[in-house]
Amino acid sequence: MDTLDWAQGQWLNEPPEVHSEADSLRLRTAYQSDLWRETSYGFTRDTGHGLLHPLADGQAMEVDVTAEYSE
8 A cells, every 4th residue: 555645735725734744634624614515505615625636547545534523
């Protein structure tokens, strides 16, 4: 299994706090950030955060997410 260097990714809406290590990425999201496309209410939200990196055909990525929800 290959690993990706976080620095090779490109942020879609970089979060206000980012801490990266070799095997983990910790971040704090911006207040009221969200990613929704064409909701039932007729609006689009594209303020959420994503660290993007292209993958070759036939490649896939596995991600574990841990979150501390407070509101």
